Amino acid sequence: MTDRSSNTATAPGGRGPQGAPTGTLSARHIIFFVIAAAAPLGFAVGSIPLAVGRGGIGTAAMFLIAGGFLALFAVGYVAMTRFVPNAGALFSYITAGLGRPLGIGVAFVAALAYALVSAGAVGPFAVFAEQTGQSLFGVAVPWPVWAVGGVLVMGILGQLNVELNLRVLGFFMIAEVAVLAILGVAVVSQGGASGLSLDALSPGAIAEGQIGVVLLVVFAAFAGFEATALFREEAKHPVRTLRRATFGSIAVIALLQSFVAWSIVQAFGSTVVDVANATPTEMFAIAARQYVGDWFANLISILVVCSWFASVSAFHNATTRYLHALSRDGVIPAVFARRSRRTNAPWVASLAHSTFTLVVILLCIVAGLDPYLDLFVLGSVPVAVSIPAMECLTAIAVVAFFLRDRRGQSRWTVFVAPSLAAVALAVVVYLVLANMEFYTAQSGPINWILPGVNLVVLGIGVARALWMRYRTPHLYERIGRFGLE
Template identity: 35%
Template sequence: MAASLAKGRLGTSRLLHFSLTAATPLTVIAGGVVVMYAIAGQSGIPIAYITIAAILAVFAVGYTAMARHITNAGAMYAFVARGLGRPAGVGAAWVAACSYSALQVSLYGLLGLQGAALIERFTGAVVSWSVPALAAWALITVLGTRAVDLNAAVLAVLLAVEIAVVAVFSVSNLLHPAGGSLSFGALSPAALTGPGAGALLALAFVGFVGFEAPTVYAEEARDPRRTVARATFATIGVLTLIYVIASWSMPVAVGDDQIGQAASADPDLMFTLAGSQLGAAWFTIGQLLLFTSVTAAGLSFHNTVARYLFALGRERVLPARLGRTSPRTCAPAIASLAQSGIAGAVIVLWVLLDLDPLVDLFYSVGTSAGIGLIALVTACAVAVLAFFWRHRSGESAWTARIAPLLACAALAWVLYLSVAHFHTLLGVDQDALLPRLVPILVGFLAAAGIVWGLVLRRLLPETYHGIGHGSKAALAPIQETGLR
């Protein structure tokens, strides 16, 4: 097997397909937005999305600039390694691989339930959630070992249909306003107030997870110095437009004062509104497309995990076999199959233990993974600032100094709010075990990675000095200025 990914197969539009699909707009709106309204009990959700979008746009200034200097399938792992040092990079890699893997696996819980509901609706047969979950798992396993451009083509079709349906539902809501006239109360900054505001910002951040995906595919992109930045900013812009309009349309249709109660009473509020406004068939269409949306997201995150594992294997931070690609498809086949093995084992474990696929897998595991990813992006922001502090590399003061510094402060604030209000996100008491355990686990993963990096420095110096250098690991300098 080879040890390099396919070159020059992805343009800006293909990178955009991966990042937008990973964000799962329909899932975020049909599920996340409704949950946010239920938690908040008020209408300020669009402002939460605008706030997070502004923070991520500032972060992306330095992030995409650093991507022009460092091209690595390990993305944020490599950025942290080159910005904060190799041990910190390994710590970030462990958090990244585990968080993305957990997020991808969590989707099978929702996939299984949606698939089982659709099977019963169309055939009358009652099946376990594990049946459609394993069917989706098999499809993702096969596609994960195929050429990256085939994956992008599949995602492009699913994404186009998904966004079209979201647009139809949102326009329908705006054309059927409660009280007969449009309300703009949800777009007022004053609407985002109260004790639940911190939890809403954390959930809004999770809705954008996937915006960073273009850097993961930089080695497979055409002209990555330009396409990665274009795709990253386009992702933030498109998601912001979709989220703000869709989340605004719901209180318009229900009423600003009634949205919290309506969301709490009906988890399928978006589809219910579509069914009442457009006809009952649209409720079923929405559920069917939610299933395809989550499947597409599962494929996108699967590819992200595989490339992180590939990057770590190629640099021998993890077993070298993970760093091999298929000679026919140039896909990271071994790393892809490793992630499939993890996901399959989790599905089987959930069935054997009779755990709830929605609460215990999709929501709890997925939300916990979100905490890890917020911490990862925050660490990456610090790494970007540190990298450009040492290497201005011809970048402007805004790109290399001001934007990264603002991003560090803003993301640290979001991370604090996410951890402080994590119990609210999970719907449990503040002294419950899981809200306390997850931040500790994220810290443990980071610390364990740092320790492993130090072990490599002592026992395998050649491997250690290649950390963060990707395909050029063998040519990495023994010591970089300011880093060890």
Template identity: 30%
Template structure:
């Protein structure tokens, strides 16, 4: 046999017991590798090209950098309790385990189903996105043949599937190379804009209160919080990092700081590149086109072509990260007995969730296949599904934000102060609830769809939580041993 399986011990329901021949997932990721892995999830260059102009044009205009700082403060306060609670959550089940511990097994399973939908939506959306991006890159930038988008999507699935089969360290090294390229081009863009003094001289207009509160500050905060996607991976990969008690908090706060600084500075650089007088109108009229126009102006034709290439690799990196997260969710739910147990077998040599990874590849292909056959507008598919992902992510974050103070105040573990268990979590929860309200209030804009499609997507999002809650309720009476294992705590 070349694989191992998690089993349930009769002595301690809810915990995994193993024979000497069995093993959990394992890896050797350090802080930097984990940081790059979770940064890959939101695709820094993808955010710069696709989200930063929206925050400027549709959000709070010249005050956009402040929105990223505000979002970072909300998530940092969330992290204050999150990292303390993480020390007591040995199961690498992500937000699923946190909600189960704080709000009970039924809510926990509801959160797990919500997370499955959340990450599945972004996976399908990103495959569509890389398809159209690669098609345009080869045809328009490299002047090659016009190859259908779905061919590139299938090629990306092959690459992602192979990487997902092996130990996480393999994916981490691959992602570090891609992330280095993204980071360098973003920093180069910012540096050249500053060196050349922008369009009409550098200004600090983002510090003016009138600019901070201009336009829609709430919408800006919403999109800025969505740029924190990937945060959950700090605990999803718990079994695959060195010294998780130290690595997870450092990677979590490092991620928050990096996102705030990188996107905040770049948002300011974009306004300077376009000029204070034109930035808001230009990004509102053509978000992506206006941004790419400044890239051509400040980095030249070579820089513009390089950004086009790195945008495709950015999406590929995000796909690898999302695939790995979803694989570990399936692995955890199978280990808990919710999904078929064979999925929870770790590869003996690679110590990877190889069966869960193959399952994700198959399900992703099945989800994308109808659109390959019947839908020739993958751009609209990406917009709708990525918006639904964003909404479900905020909802999942809010559920976890509620579970954290409930758990910490019930257990009151040593070394956890009133700041960690009350003040910071409550402030974070308030910010997340406001963000969820804003997401709901701007739901059609977020999802880029009409009323009927939006309603369907919202029903899927909330329905997934209700379905998980209902399944747990049934298991409580029909299979109490499985019910006790929910969250493996």
């Protein structure tokens, strides 16, 4: 029988706070997690037509610009990993730079964001699974069955060791990237609809479109890249591994999605915007049939389902690690920090999130809500705001952390790059809020109520930290200190 009460003070893999690392994850492994969470194929099929149709062909160039913004952010973010050896990621860095109350508030928001995005992604997974099963195999399995089944499989994988999760996610991710690359190469090799052009990568193409709309969609492609730091304690060489994984994740997503967006523009030529608006969900299938064949379009349909499940599972892993870090610091009940001695998985945190997701799905079924328009789109609104907002605060925290002592780092690394990133991310947050009606396709109070959930949760986290400072100062002083003692 598995003992599920392992001591929470011991880092995974047996690392001491300042000892030699004995983790098992390389940069390649962590990149698998990040890319799988970003669901490259599911995102491309579901979001690129929307961005092209509403924002124009400049979407291809915008992926590169967004990648540049986030690379600026990553300069300071990665620098913090050397001095804050804690797997709390954004929460740990904001705690170190801007204080424990705000850090805990952000940690609560981050845990909610990852929990919601994982639960929300079950919606499109179930919808695409139902459609694919019906069209390809003639099996009419309703989406609620797929949704509940997907949650159960997610929960089982969450109880197993991280290496098994990596193999599953790695397989999906490689297959997704391969399919996108094959489609892009097929379009290029055949010269597209009317010859190849670099117009989609020009500044003029960006200026002609709705920049705010495109940014809102494009930044979603990078959701979760900052989760690289959550695996710090399981990395072989934490500082070097996380640096490579963070920049590698940004580069892969930016280059891959930019190429995909550019190639889909070439596939339809001058009619691309019209096609994107008229048949957005069929756009990639049409291109696949025309440039490769029917069999390839069917393969894409199957892999889109896998892509969404990989996203569900990857964000589940991120959620459990946030809960584990908060529990280990005494902010939430200690039971969430328990790891299985057999698999080393944070089993209680995983079970808690699996239960949360199952309850959300069941409520959605009982209420007769749409799994895509309600569960996924509306459920992801808090995330669309909170992730760039948390990254903006983290960039500010980097500057604050190094303000009195640069600790041997260059001014560019700890002042200039984080400051530029903070400004850029603040603009992104503003544009997301300004385009909320477009994102939700609804009007009225819901467009400020859903983003406002973040402020409520932030306030709860700050209040919890202040309460700990007053009632349990010895625990309060330990917050964010794991690995520093």
